[in-house]
Amino acid sequence: MKYAPPFHRTNGFLPVLLALFALAVIPLVFTDTYIRHTLILVFIYAILASNWDISLGLGGVVNFAHMAFFAIGLYSYGITVKIFGVDPWIALALAPVLAIVFAALLAIPILRLEGIYVILVTIAAAQLLLQIVVSQSDYTGGTSGMVLLPRLTLGDYRLSSDGRIGYFYLALLLLAASTIFLYKLERSALGRAIKALRDNKYYAIARGVSEGRVRLLTLCASALFPGLAGGFYGAYLRVASPDVFGLGFLTMTLSILLLGGISTIWGSLIAAFVITILAQLLGDYGSWRSIIIALLIIAVVVVYPGGLFAALQEAWGGANRLKTNMLAGYRRRAQASVRAAAMGVEDRLVETRHGRVSVCDTQTGDKAILFIHGNSSAKEVFRHQFEAFRGDYRVVAFDLPGHGVSPNADPEDDYNVEAYAEIVADLVEHLKLGEPVVFGWSLGGYVGLEYAASGGPITALAICGTSPVNKYPDDMPRGYIATPHMELAGKRFHSPSEKTAYATHTIGMKKGLEPLLWQAVWRTDGQAREQAFAKLKTIDWPRQTRLMRDGTLPFAMINGPRDPFINHDYCRSLAYGDIWGGTPQNVGDAGHAPFLEDPETFNAMLRDFLNEVETTRTANVPRETTGAGRAASDPSG
Amino acid sequence: MISLDTFFFILASGILLGGLYALMATGLAVVWTTLGVFNFAHGTFVALGAYVAWQVTQSIGGGAGFLLAAALSVIVMFGIGFVLHYVLVKPFERNTNLVLLAVITTLAAASIIENGILIGWGPRDKQITPPIEGSVGFFGASINLYDIVILLVALLTLLALALFLRRTSLGRAMRAAAQNREAAELMGLNVSMLFAITIGLSAATAALAGVFTGSLRFISPTFGADPLMKALVVVILGGVARFTSPIYAAFIVGIAESFSAYFLGLYWAPAVLFAMMIAVLLIKPEGLFGHRSKTL
Amino acid sequence: MSTPLLELRNLGGGYPPISVFRNISLSIGNRESVGFFGPNGHGKTTLLKTVAGLLDPWEGDILFAGTRLNAEGRMRARTSRNLNYDLFRRRRIRAETVVRAGLIYVMQGNLLFPEMTVEEVLDIAPRAAEGRQGVAEMRLLVDDLFPRLCERRDSKIRYLSGGERQMVSIAVGLLALPRMLILDEPTLGLSPKLRIELSQAVRRIRESNVPLVIVDQNVEFLTSLVDRLFLFDHGSITREIDAGSMPSHDEIMTMMFGETL
Incomplete structure (x- = not known):
């Protein structure tokens, strides 16, 4: 039996409501495009990191091909709209589907693997995908990528007009949907099965959890929103480049996840703000920026491995x-x-x-x-x-x-x-x-x-x-x-x-x-x-x-x-x-x-x-045991 | 079809590549089997080793300069590896999430080294002048003398490393620490120091690989990424069951890369390697050579 | 009695934040062997691992031949659940110090080094006894005690049987020239035949004047071997029995669990 109160009855309800309200109001107060752009990036990183937590934190499957889900979403958007001329909205909807298909394929090789092998195979899978993307330059633009992808419109209204306000709210909507999805998933039967497999694999299997099925679903669930975010990213920046496969992008997202703390949804969301905004602030320092962020990550992981959310809780x-x-x-x-x-x-x-x-x-x-x-x-x-x-x-x-x-x-x-x-x-x-x-x-x-x-x-x-x-x-x-x-x-x-x-x-x-x-x-x-x-x-x-x-x-x-x-x-x-x-x-x-x-x-x-x-005490008579014990369970153990 | 001398030329260059990959992958495999940690900074060790050597050859030229550069680079990288153990791995060696935490700290270290190189030496490509010139004939193909020297030195280094681990008391202590940490502590061994020496040795072999690679190709700050990926493919392909497993795999990878680069083109060669690797993992996840337990 | 060889003063420890044993005080004389007996999972192994330096003691002192092996004072309590205390808190005891002092702990069910050969392991075992005389003699004793190991000297530990592994473990302990040898369930999980063989080896080690601390589940084996027996229950020593009045298995059971069955 699990005690799971509805969200609006928990302590987290009020802070989340306030944060959501603040995010919805910020673009109306600050009309600066740069702030909106930074926040959109924050939302995308938050989606990527918090969904990565499904496989990495909840499931204990260290999937390093997570960025590939995003990349597939991005390239599928690019290819479907640019090469096949599909409507951008339909392309956006197709992006997560393809990401999930890739996740399902990825689940096959890692099914038999444990621990560090999973890391290596998923890295290899992501690299293989990168090599395919780079080699198929007719479709993907090769190393230089695809540019000028069609943008999203609502009727005649471009989401990028009025200082990208349309994109901002779409990104916020994506983040909110992703967070609700994660929250529900963690508390669902599937979420519990994923956690059970992580904590005690053989016990979970003995209790009827199917390892193959659950791992497959874990990966597919973690691909849904990154794929969607990838499509959105393509529509927003109008560029699809193979940089998204790079170690830099991966390190950034992984540091958000670890800095926020694994196995919490909220940790990644908070850390996405902290790290992305820090990265933007340090933007002028070039290489020093990366060094500072890397040092910060090492310091946090070494000194306080619980991460930001744990610090907040403490x-x-x-x-x-x-x-x-x-x-x-x-x-x-x-x-x-x-x-x-x-x-x-x-x-x-x-x-x-x-x-x-x-x-x-x-x-x-x-x-x-x-x-x-x-x-x-x-x-x-x-x-x-x-x-x-x-x-x-x-x-x-x-x-x-x-x-x-x-x-x-x-x-x-x-x-x-x-x-x-x-x-x-x-x-x-x-x-x-x-x-x-x-x-x-x-x-x-x-x-x-x-x-x-x-x-x-x-x-x-x-x-x-x-x-x-x-x-x-x-x-x-x-x-x-x-x-x-x-x-x-x-x-x-x-x-x-x-x-x-x-x-x-x-x-x-x-x-x-x-x-x-x-x-x-x-x-x-x-x-x-x-x-x-x-x-x-x-x-x-x-x-x-x-x-x-x-x-x-x-x-x-x-x-x-x-x-x-x-x-x-x-x-x-x-x-x-x-x-x-x-x-x-x-x-x-x-x-x-x-x-x-x-x-x-x-x-x-x-x-x-x-x-x-x-009376018994004053009478000082040795008392007989009433012997009420029936069917005594032997307490000597 | 290709002519025989082309075939042998490709084969020879594949074997040379294999020697370099073996040098890179062995260090990675040794750290993996000893500490249970996958070192993502290994590629940048190769790059940093190459840059250190390049810096020395700038002030002292000629063969002596090259030797000095190689020796200095190896020593410096040993020191850096030794120290990095205490910074990147030791602080949370008792944490249950050690594997994951080490992934992020080594990734961060890779980022620091890469950007440090960029700041220190700038983004322009550099090359170390090879100390030996001339070539010899090999079944009609002309092979650089220097390539043969590199191959021999690489193999001799690996042999020396293997002998060190098997025959010397320190090497045996390192293997003991790798296989059962608690039991090693109970024998009075300083396990942390042994682990630090392990990472140091791994960085030293990476540096040697870097010096050689840097004298064959151009080096740039991001030059570490490729050796890391190759070492990764090699380690997975061969497994880590024995000290020699990644070495065999390195030659397979080197030769396969040369041939696929010739027949399929430069872009497809890495894809072939990764596909090969995934195929191996599907059929025999513990690698081509041997069982899945880790050893040294 | 002269200064005891091993003395524990109010020792407490466990796996933070769970305390496993508390207030353990005992002293073991120079030529004395003692046994520990108690139910599984009540902290015997945790206590011995703490004494051996694998775990930090929370409070109290471990003295061996008059010198303290652990750092002074109490272990600082954790106030934060997530702070990496391994970084800020120095180890309060190090296995290396304990081993070099001559207090050797032979772990329970030790797998040792699966990929090393018996010879390689026995070769590095005396490193703990660096600078002391007598390794060669001890090697002769080991060869004499465990002739099986000579036969299998080139096999990897992985291919040895459980009993042979236990023999290697004990041999490794002996080659460190122990001034006191702690054996944690040396006959655990062995076949009756090997159990007898190992018991005899342990008896001979006892006869060669190495003081022993033995944990075992076999009361008869323990009582025939030791001078004193400690009953260990729920993280503390509940009773101490001298050689003169060694009870039988049933009597011990009654002492520990009351009238049962």
């Missing part, structure tokens, strides 16, 4: 981190009273080995309960429990680093379940909680399990909305129901609509009702989400399952029956040494966060559990 990520951190700092001060009103107690920052975290602590009571919240949430999610249990217990909750009003922390070291468990251990020590009861929700459930499994002092453990995992990642699809929103849990950047969807599904409520929790989703450091999920694989999962199976720790699982994420049958099927009530419990009619949606029922259940723990 800058965006940095800004996002800064923003969320400042937001947390501001709310820590400005909304202290709002939070205190909700929780009945003011929060404060406590130092741990993974940075400072914001803690709510009722201070009184000799028996402590520690609540751990889930992904992209905050401690305020437990406010009903603070109200209900503060009379009898010392109730403690904290914001995980990068969540709520805790400051952001180091992504590599601090944003993972093991680090969170260490924070719990530090809090238990610093706040002198003795042997607390730990309640973990969702991601916090794993934190609680990890804390208990690593030997932290604990009286009892209850988890909610968490599917215990024995073998990662195999158990994840068993333990959870595949919904698009599972993908959001580990996604770094959410668009506003994604944030809304995520918040609605996790806390099961509408916007106005829980403003603090609603804000928490917005505040969460994207890297906390990303890193915690990426590092799930380093957790010692069997240790957690052993803990539950051994039954030495009083343990409860309290879930919402309408939880959209967890698979209840899976949770019930696991082997538990001693689980409260003999099986995972359900709370009324609640969803993922029963303690928030149906606090009365939930609190009553939790109290029952706590009382039972208390």
Whole structure:
């Protein structure tokens, strides 16, 4: 299952819309032909580079005959209009057809080849084509090329009149169409098959992807728009010369692609602007221009191989981190009273080995309960429990680093379940909680399990909305129901609509009702989400399952029956040494966060559990294992 | 039909071309098999080698000048190749996209060298004066003595290179580094340095090829493109299974080029070569000689 | 105990950004051989590759015969995902230094140099021991240990069987005159007959007073050979067992995985 929101719901929508608008307006503001000409070149380079990415980035087929698609488009336009006298528009439409035919022919020899051989064969194919073009001077004009090709007209209107404005908009239209095509292709079944072949060829073939067919389609898809752009180029410059086969043209396009970053559409588009405009600016320096551009390319590839788009993403990520951190700092001060009103107690920052975290602590009571919240949430999610249990217990909750009003922390070291468990251990020590009861929700459930499994002092453990995992990642699809929103849990950047969807599904409520929790989703450091999920694989999962199976720790699982994420049958099927009530419990009619949606029922259940723990503890009778485990899956692996 | 002496003349010139191509292609193949990188700057190494030698012959004339020029050019190009490894390949040697990144850096290096030549020596054609004159008869065809010397020197250089790689400890270490980098490191070999020496040697053979080519034809800043394409055809045609595979292929290409240039015309000769190459790839992608694994 | 030959202090490492092992501290004496046992994929090979200098340690120190092999301090964390850190960050340890100090690592399932002959490989193997005495004697020992290699001295490694390749690997390690030899699963994937042959060779190397560090999946083989055994699980040493109390295979299984089956 793949989560693929429509484009207008993603973060990229607004920048793209603005860029398109700016490009459409520029020629109206600057009537200078030179600017329009430069931009038309930019568009052509952008089309060439971004389409090259289909074979090179998406497909991992390093096709060096890509420029030949363009050249074929160019020469087919030239020959059909000049020699056969075809209408320019029909010739323009024919150009991509011929390019695709060549791409299909090219697919045959490279089908059996890998890696560097593909580079060599495609270079050879392009050179062969060049030699044919040069030798057939009757049709192609030989080394000097064809000149004075017919131009495009709409009725009587020449596209070149009014300072080439017609050509400008046609080129922009081509670029837009090409970009939409690429965007759709990448997300289509074919796009996924292309990527699958690149990433794990034999696995993809074993899953039914036909290598030959997909490679053929990859090349044909990457020939469509370059062929069209070639035809357009012929109509625009009215010249077809064999220069387009040269290493210079190839190097230029390839540097745009690599500078922008491979496997992204947008990278090539941005880099096309940067490089083409830089090349035009340096135009007066002759040979030095090429040297400067080449040095720049080497510098970028050597120092920052990710390219421009990756740099933009990183800058965006940095800004996002800064923003969320400042937001947390501001709310820590400005909304202290709002939070205190909700929780009945003011929060404060406590130092741990993974940075400072914001803690709510009722201070009184000799028996402590520690609540751990889930992904992209905050401690305020437990406010009903603070109200209900503060009379009898010392109730403690904290914001995980990068969540709520805790400051952001180091992504590599601090944003993972093991680090969170260490924070719990530090809090238990610093706040002198003795042997607390730990309640973990969702991601916090794993934190609680990890804390208990690593030997932290604990009286009892209850988890909610968490599917215990024995073998990662195999158990994840068993333990959870595949919904698009599972993908959001580990996604770094959410668009506003994604944030809304995520918040609605996790806390099961509408916007106005829980403003603090609603804000928490917005505040969460994207890297906390990303890193915690990426590092799930380093957790010692069997240790957690052993803990539950051994039954030495009083343990409860309290879930919402309408939880959209967890698979209840899976949770019930696991082997538990001693689980409260003999099986995972359900709370009324609640969803993922029963303690928030149906606090009365939930609190009553939790109290029952706590009382039972208390009685067994005071009675100090060795308890018999209830042996709820049926059809135990063997967790030793 | 052609007369016998024409035939032998074409054959002889084909063999001479083959010798030069072998010199160019072997360097390319050695770098490919050792670093797994296709060096697009190899053609410009040939050109730069020729220009360096030309510069020396301008100040010192005669046979001694030519020898000095050739020696200096080889040494300078070895140094340049050695340094370029640390600039173009080493920085991302652990990157999974090494092949692609090396393509772009070597292409960029080619552009820099080519434009550097243009700035340094100008766009006008130049030629190195051949140090030896005279010719000998060969089945009725008259062959330049100098051509025979070139062929012999080229073959001797390749033989020396082969012996170096097989018999000396350093050469064996280079082959070890080429075949299994980690295992070579675990034997205490300085793999980066060995790789740099490899590129240096490849550039040195390219320089020698450049000196010879420059004394046979005119040289211009863009003169590197043709040797690169020829070396590419040779390497694909012969494969890289053995050290000798590209050498055999070089002679096949040289002879085929001479004959097709005579019978089909100058424009068609390259097309014949590329078509030959594609045909070989379709039937036997690993090259005419041997299996597909890389070796040195 | 005098200064240990190999000492690891709080060593941590992995493949950035994933940490594979943490806080490994151990010391191995001058005449001691130790074994590592643990499930596959839990970081044994990564640890040994780090000690051998193929991977950079993240933190902690590797000391061999009293000298530190790695650069001081911790590895700087990556703050950017795309910056080419290989360019800015110096290697914190180099295989060359480790090998020249006499700590030799024989890789797991090593393919060596497929296109070189056995003789050529054995010829360049002593380069690591440059300037030290005893290569000739070691060569005699190697010839004695692996008579098969003498028979096949002119074959390319490519044409050798898995067991013969493993023999070449060990021979290459020995010719570097190891002060300590690390063998990573020397009997992996071999036929029972070759396994016995290689085990005997390893035993003889042990008897010739080369300290060994052995990783293997065969508990009996390990326990009969080593003075101490480390159980390795989830990137850390979970237990250390002395020669006197070597447990059986089943006991070790119980220790590592609890009561099972």
